[in-house]
Amino acid sequence: MDTFITHGYKICEKFFDEDQCKLLSNNILETRDLNNIFQSKEECKKEQNIFGTNPRPGRNLLEKLDTSFIFLNENFNLEMTKVLGNSWRILDYKLVMGFPNNYIPKWLSEELKDMLVPNLGPYVKPKYRDITYFCGVDFHQDIIDFPDRESDIITSYIYLDKVDENSSPLHLLSHSHKLGASIFPHNLKTIGAKKYLYKNDFNEQQNCDLIKLMGDGGCLYYWHCNVLHGTQPQIDDKPRISVRILIDKNSKSISDCLIDNANKISKGSLSLQKTRQDLDSSGKAVIFGNKINQI
Helix, strand or coil, rough: HHHHHHCCCCEECCCCCHHHHHHHHHHHHCCCCCCEEEEEEHHHHHHHCCCCCCCCCEEEEEHHHHHHHHHHHHHHHHHHHHHCCCCCEEEEEEEEECCCCHCCCCHHHHHHHCCCCCEEEHHHHHHHHCCCECCEEEEEEEHHHCCCCCCEEEEEECCCCCCCCCCCEEEECCCCHCCCCCCEEEEEEEEEECEEECCCCCCEEEEEEECCCECCCCEEEECCCCCCCEEEEEECCCCCCEEEEEEECCCCCCCCCCHHHHHCCCCCCCCCCEEEEECCCCCCCCCCCCCHHHH
Protein backbone atom coordinates (compact mmCIF):
# COMPACT_ATOMS: atom_id res chain seq x y z
CA MET A 1 0.00 0.00 0.00
CA ASP A 2 1.25 3.47 -0.84
CA THR A 3 3.00 5.31 2.00
CA PHE A 4 0.66 8.27 1.56
CA ILE A 5 -2.31 6.10 2.55
CA THR A 6 -0.58 4.32 5.44
CA HIS A 7 1.65 7.10 6.79
CA GLY A 8 -0.06 10.24 5.49
CA TYR A 9 2.90 11.66 3.61
CA LYS A 10 5.40 10.94 0.85
CA ILE A 11 9.05 11.87 0.33
CA CYS A 12 10.34 12.46 -3.21
CA GLU A 13 14.09 13.10 -3.07
CA LYS A 14 15.87 15.01 -5.84
CA PHE A 15 12.53 15.69 -7.50
CA PHE A 16 13.22 19.19 -8.83
CA ASP A 17 16.43 20.52 -10.36
CA GLU A 18 18.72 21.52 -7.50
CA ASP A 19 20.45 24.31 -9.44
CA GLN A 20 17.13 25.92 -10.36
CA CYS A 21 16.02 25.71 -6.73
CA LYS A 22 19.27 27.36 -5.64
CA LEU A 23 18.83 30.13 -8.20
CA LEU A 24 15.28 30.76 -7.00
CA SER A 25 16.49 30.88 -3.40
CA ASN A 26 19.22 33.40 -4.26
CA ASN A 27 16.76 35.58 -6.16
CA ILE A 28 14.49 35.60 -3.11
CA LEU A 29 17.26 36.57 -0.71
CA GLU A 30 18.27 39.46 -2.94
CA THR A 31 14.87 41.08 -2.40
CA ARG A 32 15.29 41.79 1.34
CA ASP A 33 17.70 42.88 4.02
CA LEU A 34 17.26 40.52 6.97
CA ASN A 35 18.89 43.07 9.28
CA ASN A 36 16.25 45.65 8.43
CA ILE A 37 13.09 43.62 7.99
CA PHE A 38 11.25 44.24 11.26
CA GLN A 39 9.23 47.21 12.41
CA SER A 40 10.11 48.77 15.73
CA LYS A 41 8.22 47.78 18.86
CA GLU A 42 6.46 51.14 18.81
CA GLU A 43 5.41 50.74 15.17
CA CYS A 44 3.98 47.28 15.89
CA LYS A 45 1.94 48.55 18.82
CA LYS A 46 0.62 51.44 16.76
CA GLU A 47 -0.45 49.20 13.89
CA GLN A 48 -2.00 46.46 16.06
CA ASN A 49 -2.38 44.35 12.94
CA ILE A 50 -2.85 40.62 13.60
CA PHE A 51 -4.75 39.46 10.52
CA GLY A 52 -3.98 40.03 6.85
CA THR A 53 -0.20 40.04 7.01
CA ASN A 54 0.46 36.83 5.06
CA PRO A 55 1.01 36.77 1.28
CA ARG A 56 -2.07 37.22 -0.88
CA PRO A 57 -2.79 37.77 -4.60
CA GLY A 58 -0.93 40.89 -5.65
CA ARG A 59 1.36 40.67 -2.60
CA ASN A 60 3.06 37.36 -3.19
CA LEU A 61 6.73 37.27 -4.16
CA LEU A 62 6.39 33.82 -5.70
CA GLU A 63 4.02 35.28 -8.32
CA LYS A 64 6.83 37.50 -9.59
CA LEU A 65 9.54 34.87 -9.94
CA ASP A 66 10.19 32.16 -12.50
CA THR A 67 8.68 28.97 -11.10
CA SER A 68 8.00 27.22 -14.38
CA PHE A 69 10.40 24.42 -13.43
CA ILE A 70 7.96 23.58 -10.61
CA PHE A 71 4.46 24.23 -11.91
CA LEU A 72 5.12 23.04 -15.47
CA ASN A 73 7.06 19.99 -14.36
CA GLU A 74 5.42 16.96 -15.97
CA ASN A 75 6.42 14.58 -13.17
CA PHE A 76 4.96 16.93 -10.56
CA ASN A 77 1.67 17.06 -12.42
CA LEU A 78 1.59 13.27 -12.71
CA GLU A 79 2.33 12.89 -9.02
CA MET A 80 -0.48 15.24 -8.03
CA THR A 81 -2.90 13.43 -10.34
CA LYS A 82 -2.05 10.15 -8.65
CA VAL A 83 -2.82 11.64 -5.24
CA LEU A 84 -5.84 13.81 -6.07
CA GLY A 85 -7.33 12.52 -9.30
CA ASN A 86 -7.73 14.24 -12.65
CA SER A 87 -9.55 17.38 -11.45
CA TRP A 88 -7.07 18.74 -8.91
CA ARG A 89 -6.45 22.47 -8.62
CA ILE A 90 -3.98 24.72 -6.83
CA LEU A 91 -5.65 26.61 -3.98
CA ASP A 92 -2.68 28.64 -2.83
CA TYR A 93 1.07 28.91 -3.23
CA LYS A 94 3.63 31.01 -1.41
CA LEU A 95 7.12 31.17 0.02
CA VAL A 96 7.71 30.18 3.62
CA MET A 97 10.82 31.30 5.44
CA GLY A 98 12.13 29.72 8.63
CA PHE A 99 13.59 32.88 10.11
CA PRO A 100 16.99 32.71 11.88
CA ASN A 101 16.87 33.40 15.60
CA ASN A 102 19.83 35.76 15.54
CA TYR A 103 17.99 38.25 13.32
CA ILE A 104 14.94 38.49 15.58
CA PRO A 105 14.99 41.47 18.00
CA LYS A 106 15.24 40.54 21.68
CA TRP A 107 11.94 42.23 22.54
CA LEU A 108 10.18 40.22 19.86
CA SER A 109 11.71 36.92 20.96
CA GLU A 110 10.32 37.58 24.43
CA GLU A 111 6.89 38.41 23.04
CA LEU A 112 6.77 35.21 20.98
CA LYS A 113 8.10 32.98 23.75
CA ASP A 114 6.15 29.70 24.02
CA MET A 115 3.60 30.87 21.45
CA LEU A 116 1.99 28.05 19.47
CA VAL A 117 2.01 29.80 16.08
CA PRO A 118 4.71 32.49 16.11
CA ASN A 119 3.93 34.09 12.75
CA LEU A 120 6.28 37.00 12.19
CA GLY A 121 4.05 38.66 9.58
CA PRO A 122 2.52 41.31 11.87
CA TYR A 123 6.02 42.41 12.94
CA VAL A 124 7.77 42.78 9.58
CA LYS A 125 7.57 45.91 7.49
CA PRO A 126 4.54 45.95 5.16
CA LYS A 127 6.70 45.86 2.00
CA TYR A 128 8.14 42.50 3.10
CA ARG A 129 4.81 40.76 3.71
CA ASP A 130 4.96 38.89 0.43
CA ILE A 131 6.50 35.89 2.23
CA THR A 132 5.31 34.00 5.32
CA TYR A 133 7.90 34.06 8.11
CA PHE A 134 7.96 31.69 11.08
CA CYS A 135 10.29 31.03 13.98
CA GLY A 136 8.86 27.56 14.59
CA VAL A 137 5.21 26.47 14.77
CA ASP A 138 3.62 23.83 16.98
CA PHE A 139 2.09 20.59 15.67
CA HIS A 140 -0.97 21.43 13.57
CA GLN A 141 -3.03 20.20 10.62
CA ASP A 142 -3.39 22.20 7.42
CA ILE A 143 -7.16 21.72 7.59
CA ILE A 144 -6.85 24.48 10.24
CA ASP A 145 -7.29 27.09 7.48
CA PHE A 146 -10.46 25.50 6.08
CA PRO A 147 -13.43 25.32 8.48
CA ASP A 148 -16.35 23.28 7.09
CA ARG A 149 -14.13 21.91 4.32
CA GLU A 150 -13.78 18.20 3.58
CA SER A 151 -10.32 16.72 4.02
CA ASP A 152 -9.54 16.56 0.31
CA ILE A 153 -6.47 18.80 0.42
CA ILE A 154 -2.75 18.10 0.41
CA THR A 155 0.26 20.28 1.04
CA SER A 156 3.22 20.04 -1.32
CA TYR A 157 6.43 21.41 0.12
CA ILE A 158 9.70 22.02 -1.72
CA TYR A 159 13.02 22.75 -0.04
CA LEU A 160 15.05 25.24 -2.08
CA ASP A 161 18.29 24.63 -0.17
CA LYS A 162 19.79 21.82 1.87
CA VAL A 163 17.94 21.38 5.16
CA ASP A 164 19.60 19.73 8.15
CA GLU A 165 18.97 19.51 11.90
CA ASN A 166 19.75 23.22 12.39
CA SER A 167 17.65 24.47 9.46
CA SER A 168 14.18 24.15 10.99
CA PRO A 169 13.31 20.84 9.30
CA LEU A 170 9.68 19.87 9.12
CA HIS A 171 8.55 17.49 11.87
CA LEU A 172 5.72 15.12 10.83
CA LEU A 173 3.78 12.67 12.98
CA SER A 174 3.37 9.56 10.90
CA HIS A 175 -0.14 7.95 10.90
CA SER A 176 -1.72 10.99 12.58
CA HIS A 177 -4.04 11.54 9.58
CA LYS A 178 -5.86 8.32 10.48
CA LEU A 179 -7.69 10.14 13.30
CA GLY A 180 -9.20 12.75 10.99
CA ALA A 181 -9.46 16.46 11.76
CA SER A 182 -9.30 17.86 15.30
CA ILE A 183 -9.37 21.31 16.85
CA PHE A 184 -5.98 23.01 17.35
CA PRO A 185 -4.04 22.77 19.68
CA HIS A 186 -3.84 18.99 19.70
CA ASN A 187 -3.81 16.38 22.47
CA LEU A 188 -0.31 14.91 22.33
CA LYS A 189 1.82 13.02 24.81
CA THR A 190 5.40 11.91 24.32
CA ILE A 191 5.94 8.17 24.76
CA GLY A 192 9.59 8.05 23.79
CA ALA A 193 12.30 10.06 22.08
CA LYS A 194 10.64 9.76 18.68
CA LYS A 195 7.05 8.72 19.43
CA TYR A 196 3.82 10.45 20.41
CA LEU A 197 0.45 9.28 21.61
CA TYR A 198 -2.13 11.37 19.78
CA LYS A 199 -5.79 11.54 20.86
CA ASN A 200 -8.40 13.18 18.63
CA ASP A 201 -11.59 15.00 19.62
CA PHE A 202 -13.51 11.70 19.74
CA ASN A 203 -11.05 9.95 22.12
CA GLU A 204 -9.62 7.76 19.38
CA GLN A 205 -5.90 7.20 19.92
CA GLN A 206 -2.95 6.64 17.60
CA ASN A 207 0.74 6.00 18.22
CA CYS A 208 2.73 8.24 15.89
CA ASP A 209 6.39 8.18 14.89
CA LEU A 210 8.18 11.52 14.73
CA ILE A 211 9.70 12.03 11.29
CA LYS A 212 12.14 14.86 10.56
CA LEU A 213 12.25 15.83 6.90
CA MET A 214 15.85 16.68 5.99
CA GLY A 215 17.35 16.74 2.53
CA ASP A 216 18.85 18.69 -0.34
CA GLY A 217 17.33 21.49 -2.35
CA GLY A 218 14.82 20.09 -4.81
CA CYS A 219 13.27 17.57 -2.41
CA LEU A 220 9.50 17.38 -2.65
CA TYR A 221 7.36 16.38 0.32
CA TYR A 222 3.61 16.18 0.38
CA TRP A 223 1.15 15.22 3.07
CA HIS A 224 -2.54 14.82 3.88
CA CYS A 225 -4.17 17.91 5.39
CA ASN A 226 -4.82 15.99 8.63
CA VAL A 227 -1.20 15.04 9.22
CA LEU A 228 0.19 16.76 12.32
CA HIS A 229 3.35 18.67 11.53
CA GLY A 230 5.38 21.67 12.62
CA THR A 231 8.88 23.10 12.97
CA GLN A 232 11.26 24.27 15.64
CA PRO A 233 12.96 27.69 15.43
CA GLN A 234 15.76 28.21 12.94
CA ILE A 235 19.21 27.77 14.52
CA ASP A 236 21.28 28.28 11.37
CA ASP A 237 22.24 31.85 10.43
CA LYS A 238 20.80 31.40 6.95
CA PRO A 239 17.00 31.31 6.53
CA ARG A 240 15.31 28.12 5.36
CA ILE A 241 13.25 29.03 2.29
CA SER A 242 10.62 26.69 0.91
CA VAL A 243 7.76 26.70 -1.58
CA ARG A 244 4.41 25.70 -0.05
CA ILE A 245 1.56 24.70 -2.36
CA LEU A 246 -1.96 23.78 -1.24
CA ILE A 247 -3.82 21.57 -3.70
CA ASP A 248 -7.31 20.12 -3.54
CA LYS A 249 -9.13 17.29 -5.28
CA ASN A 250 -11.75 19.65 -6.80
CA SER A 251 -14.27 16.84 -7.27
CA LYS A 252 -16.97 15.32 -5.07
CA SER A 253 -16.87 11.93 -6.75
CA ILE A 254 -15.11 9.08 -4.96
CA SER A 255 -12.26 7.66 -6.97
CA ASP A 256 -9.25 5.41 -6.56
CA CYS A 257 -6.88 8.32 -5.97
CA LEU A 258 -4.65 8.20 -2.90
CA ILE A 259 -6.45 10.82 -0.84
CA ASP A 260 -9.81 9.05 -1.19
CA ASN A 261 -8.24 5.79 -0.07
CA ALA A 262 -6.55 7.53 2.84
CA ASN A 263 -9.86 9.07 3.94
CA LYS A 264 -11.58 5.69 3.85
CA ILE A 265 -9.46 4.52 6.81
CA SER A 266 -10.02 7.67 8.87
CA LYS A 267 -11.44 7.07 12.37
CA GLY A 268 -12.43 10.68 12.96
CA SER A 269 -14.22 13.57 11.30
CA LEU A 270 -13.16 14.73 7.86
CA SER A 271 -14.38 18.29 8.43
CA LEU A 272 -14.69 20.77 11.30
CA GLN A 273 -16.90 23.80 11.87
CA LYS A 274 -14.28 25.18 14.25
CA THR A 275 -10.60 24.44 13.63
CA ARG A 276 -8.78 26.26 16.44
CA GLN A 277 -9.28 27.54 19.97
CA ASP A 278 -5.93 29.17 20.69
CA LEU A 279 -7.02 32.69 19.65
CA ASP A 280 -9.58 35.14 20.96
CA SER A 281 -11.93 37.10 18.70
CA SER A 282 -9.26 39.73 18.00
CA GLY A 283 -6.71 37.10 16.94
CA LYS A 284 -4.64 37.36 20.11
CA ALA A 285 -3.12 34.13 21.44
CA VAL A 286 -4.79 32.86 24.63
CA ILE A 287 -3.27 29.36 24.84
CA PHE A 288 0.47 28.76 25.20
CA GLY A 289 2.74 25.76 25.71
CA ASN A 290 4.52 24.87 22.46
CA LYS A 291 4.85 21.06 22.42
CA ILE A 292 7.23 20.77 19.51
CA ASN A 293 9.86 22.84 21.36
CA GLN A 294 9.80 20.35 24.22
CA ILE A 295 11.35 17.61 22.09
